[in-house]
Amino acid sequence: MSRILVVDDEDGVREFMAEALEDQGYEVDQASDGAAALAMLEAAAYQLLLTDLKMPHIGGMELVRRIRAEQPELGVIVLTAHGSVADAVAAMKLGIFDFLQKPLESPTQLRLLVARALERQRLEALREATRERPDADPLSYGDPIMDPVVGALRKVAVTDATVLLEGESGTGKEVAARAVHAWSRRADGPFIAVNCAALSASLLESELFGHEKGAFTGAAARRRGRIELAAGGTFFLDEVGELELDLQAKLLRVLQEREFERVGGNQTIRAEVRWIAATNCDLEAMIAAGRFRADLYHRLALFPVHMPALRERRRDIVPLATRLLQRIGSELGRPQLRLSNDAHDVLEAASWPGNVRELANTLERAAILADGDALGGELLFALPGRPRSARVQARAHAALGDGAPPTLAELEQQAILAALEHHDGNRRKAADALGIGLRTLYDKLKRYELS
Structure with missing residues (x-):
């Protein structure tokens, strides 16, 4: 109210x-x-x-x-x-x-x-x-694996319980968060999202909590933080695994006490929001490594929900691709774009380690390359202007059904290598394309001994 x-x-x-x-x-x-x-x-x-x-x-x-x-x-x-x-x-x-x-x-x-x-x-x-989202994306297009996920989200939506959305990058965690908001009694209030991987720790603190005039160099006036602006609505904290430890402590206090102060201020402000967090990291492994607070994890994971990877929900792939292509065609001024039958086969067979985000990027690239209205399967993995490496070639073959299915670790390595190759080795751009933080990318490079 x-x-x-x-x-x-x-x-x-x-x-x-x-x-x-x-x-x-x-x-x-x-x-x-x-x-x-x-x-x-x-x-x-x-x-x-x-x-x-x-x-x-x-x-x-x-x-x-x-x-x-x-x-x-x-x-x-x-x-x-x-x-x-x-x-x-x-x-x-x-x-x-x-x-x-x-x-x-x-x-x-x-x-x-x-x-x-x-x-x-x-x-x-x-x-x-x-204006920001002319049509809400559905959580599923009928794949049975999504039924318990959608059911759980609908049940928790009518409460104010904190939700933790877990899953690989690009699996639709923000779509799920927006659905929970839309189904909740806070639906008329604001939905405010902050990506923890997109800002430095100092900027993120000011973004979350706001700041007082003179709190730091450049703070020429008081600014209300995103948590304050979300009052009466839902606050979505994306990539929560990227938070620095000192900021984790400050966030824990907000979750426990429902109050905070602006940077440089001493006025206590109530946090009248419903919390949803998301991560593609293994937070329990991060706790064991001393990189994530156990008490914060237990606050966030009151109601954990795992978002299945796109390769686990095959029935959703073609309908989702069709919807994405409609949006892409509208943005490109080519509303007649469509998928050919062989494109359907390629899409359903591909492993999609980058999930929905990779699917959208693949379709947009193919749409740009297409001479006519129909997108054929041969366009989906084309990388114009450069020879395709053995790794990317192998990935395309796997998408077309050749060879044994790769393991999850192999898929992740393929996605990382493909992103690095596509961005000429620029790690920050590769991390952005993969939808993960730069620190997470460095950790994965070290884990898989990639250079």
Whole structure:
């Protein structure tokens, strides 16, 4: 349920509004002046602010001005018994939702206006999500191996339990996280994702928790962190195995206490989020090696779900490839692109060590090379402009059904070598293509004695 802050220096008015809204199930906090309201807005996340316009010290207009720079998404309703055209114009420029004249006509009038303001916020968030993801990807296209996975995710979605999604890179862990969010009671709230492998430890800390002005060089203003922005919704922590140990300790505290401080700050902020984490690492092996905290693992793995590799769900491959090709064709301005029958055979026989991400890259490359609308099997493993190495050639033969099936370790080595070859030995680009962190790639190179 939405959290609302009511600000008014008249005790009777403030308490009347709070009681009327609490009767509707809203969580309501009260502040008697603008200074107290600012402190509360810094300490917690609210979906709506109702503030009187005329108050001593910090008035409603100044309160809205101060909070707008940091929380532009916050809905605002202004109450006043002393309104003027100038006040109305100034308030509208600050993006308030509406005015309420005091004395209020009835609790019903207040509740209707609040409901309208919150509904507009919900629709705007939905439109934003639709712009980012015009159509949600399904978790499966009917392969039986996915039935227990989908069933488990649907059951846990209706709770607030922390979920740990495990599986190889590219198996659709973010798709699964978004599905859990969509099936949950937090579906109207934000879905915020952070990839732990994409940022350095210092940048990641600021990204997660936010920072205060002057906290470090370049921190010219206060910035709210992603956890704070996810209030009321779901926070997806991808590649959690890439977290440094000191950051693991800070994350553990958030999971245990549901609170944190911004970098350089001492104001405690509540973390009102549902947690989903994902990893392609063996976290238990990392614990044994001293690289991952056991207490953090047990917090994250309250409800672990393993995402099967693409080669384990053969019935999903062609329908998934067809959907991906539709998206690729639309982006390339070639909506008529389709897969030939021999392409179906190649796709179903391939081992796909890079899973869905590799499948998408393969289809996009083939689409670019294709002269007509039909993508033949011969295009799927083509690497234009360079001779194919023995390793890549062997992989293509395996995809076409030649030879004994490789082991998982062999598949992983093949994927690493192919990525390194494709990026001319650039390890960072290879790691990005594989969907793993650079440190993870170095560990695997050492484990398999690859150079």
